[in-house]
Amino acid sequence: MKRYVSAILVTFLFSLLISGCAHHSIVVLTPDPNGHVGKAEVITDGGKQLLDKPYGMTTISGRSSAPSPVTVASPEYIAATFSDVLAIEPVPAEKFILYFNSNTVDLVPESKAVFASMVASIKRRGAIAVSISGHSDATGSAELNDKISYKRAHIISEMLVQQGVSSDIMTVTSHGKGNQLIPTADGVSEPRNRRVEVIVR
Amino acid sequence: MRTIMLGLSLIFFALSPAVAADLQSNIIGHIQTIKGAVTIKRQGVILSASVGTLVLCKDTLQTGKAAAASVVMSDDSTLALGPNSELVLKDYMFNPKEGKFSFITRMVKGTFSYLSGIIGKLAPDSIRVEMPEGTIVVRGTKLLVSVEE
Numbered sequence: 001m002k003r004y005v006s007a008i009l010v011t012f013l014f015s016l017l018i019s020g021c022a023h024h025s026i027v028v029l030t031p032d033p034n035g036h037v038g039k040a041e042v043i044t045d046g047g048k049q050l051l052d053k054p055y056g057m058t059t060i061s062g063r064s065s066a067p068s069p070v071t072v073a074s075p076e077y078i079a080a081t082f083s084d085v086l087a088i089e090p091v092p093a094e095k096f097i098l099y100f101n102s103n104t105v106d107l108v109p110e111s112k113a114v115f116a117s118m119v120a121s122i123k124r125r126g127a128i129a130v131s132i133s134g135h136s137d138a139t140g141s142a143e144l145n146d147k148i149s150y151k152r153a154h155i156i157s158e159m160l161v162q163q164g165v166s167s168d169i170m171t172v173t174s175h176g177k178g179n180q181l182i183p184t185a186d187g188v189s190e191p192r193n194r195r196v197e198v199i200v201r
Numbered sequence: 202m203r204t205i206m207l208g209l210s211l212i213f214f215a216l217s218p219a220v221a222a223d224l225q226s227n228i229i230g231h232i233q234t235i236k237g238a239v240t241i242k243r244q245g246v247i248l249s250a251s252v253g254t255l256v257l258c259k260d261t262l263q264t265g266k267a268a269a270a271s272v273v274m275s276d277d278s279t280l281a282l283g284p285n286s287e288l289v290l291k292d293y294m295f296n297p298k299e300g301k302f303s304f305i306t307r308m309v310k311g312t313f314s315y316l317s318g319i320i321g322k323l324a325p326d327s328i329r330v331e332m333p334e335g336t337i338v339v340r341g342t343k344l345l346v347s348v349e350e
Contacts, residue, residue: 025308025332028345032316038341044334063334073345082345085283085314088269090233093277128253129231129273146298169253171275178297179323201233201273 025060026081027051028073033092042067094121096198097181098156099191103140103148105155108191115156119163121200129201130170132156137193138177138186149196150174156196229293230256230274237268237284262288264311278304278318286311291331295320307331310350317341 029051031037039052047066049058057073078086096118098111107115122130134153136145153172161167182192232239232254239250242261248254250262256272264270264286271281276295282288287309294303302324306315308331321328321341330337332348 024349025335026347027337030343030345032342036342038317038321038339038343040340040344041338043336043338060332060335067335078345081347082283082312082314084269085281085312085345088234088236088271088283089281089314089316090271090273090279093273128233131275131277173275175297178300179319199277 026057027060027067028055028057028078028082029053030055030078090201094125094200096121096200098196098198100152100194100196102137102189102191102194105148105151115159118198118200119160119165122160122165125200127165127200128169130160130165131199131201132160132170132172133179133197134172134174135179135181135193135195135197136177137188137190138180138184139189142176146174146176149176152194152196156198227257228255228275229258229290229295230272232256232270233273233279234271234281235268236270238265239263239268239270239282256290258290258293260290262286262290274304274318276304276318276320278320279314279316280306281314283312286313288313297323300324302327304328305331308346308348309333310348313344313346313348315339315344315346317343 027040027042029037029040031054037054042049042051042058042060044060044063044065044067046064049067049070051058051070055073056070058070059068096114098114099108100106101108132153134149136149153174157167157170157172160170180193181195182190184190232250232252235250235252240263241248241250242263243257250270262270262272262282264282264284266284269283271279273279274293280288289307289309291307292303292305294301302320304320304327315330317328317339325340328339330339330346337344
């Protein structure tokens with residue numbers, strides 16, 4: 001009888017030890033809204049685990065032990081654990097790209113139609129944030145590129161104000177040649193990099 | 202809210218241009234969606250959050266029992282928090298002009314989704330998620346994370 005009680009006690013203590021007070025963290029890699037699957041490395045003091053397959057999952061059960069081998073998260077598990085998070089995710093933003101003639105703040109003709117559909121989207125969605133970033137190609141000095149890309153973004157914000165969009169919801173930034181759509185070497189004239197990107201949320 | 206922020210920054214500007222510049226550069230995102238009671242802890246002060254509330258570097262976001270929220274950062278990355286969750290925006294820098302990037306968050310407890318934005322595209326090595334007992338080096342693009350207390 002005594003042995004029986006101590007066996008229960010040992011089992012109890014052991015289960016305390018493994019569930020313990022340790023934090024228990026789970027990381028799942030999932031496809032993004034475009035269906036693309038990225039990569040993530042989960043690291044503890046005890047080791048690391050690479051996630052690079054859709055719904056790859058690893059569990060951390062303590063700083064000193066390595067993350068668990070990768071398993072595949074079932075749709076049921078994801079629904080049970082993450083339904084509240086997934087329900088609050090914002091609807092994907094809409095992105096519009098407007099192009100400019102070289103060294104000017106004048107939209108190319110095709111972009112005027114894009115501007116009109118952008119205004120329609122802002123109004124339809126009741127957008128709460130519109131981020132406007134100006135970009136240049138890699139010809140000219142950094143200073144000039146910064147200046148022209150800011151001017152382009154600013155002009156678009158003014159055009160939006162004229163269409164009745166509140167400036168309170170707009171942010172205007174200049175990326176110069178720092179974030180090219182078509183990567184080029186310095187000095188290359190590339191019309192597709194002379195642009196303003198507008199993200200509507 | 203933004204008008205208030207702008208008003209505040211104008212007052213600061215009159216007092217000290219350095220402070221105003223600091224406030225401006227510290228705006229790193231906004232609350233996009235919200236459900237239930239969500240607060241932001243900022244320099245020891247607890248503020249209640251609503252749709253459109255601006256988020257600053259070093260803010261701690263907390264959701265209540267039946268609450269949830271999402272934040273959109275200026276680089277277009279998105280973080281969503283489920284109920285009973287706590288997230289610290291530890292470090293953030295998005296400066297494509299000078300090629301300076303950083304995005305470090307701390308998931309203290311709760312459930313989260315993370316979707317990478319422009320920083321993930323331009324400088325994937327600068328994104329890190331800290332958890333109580335480990336770290337995620339995020340090379341894009343979407344993750345779900347659960348941190349139990």
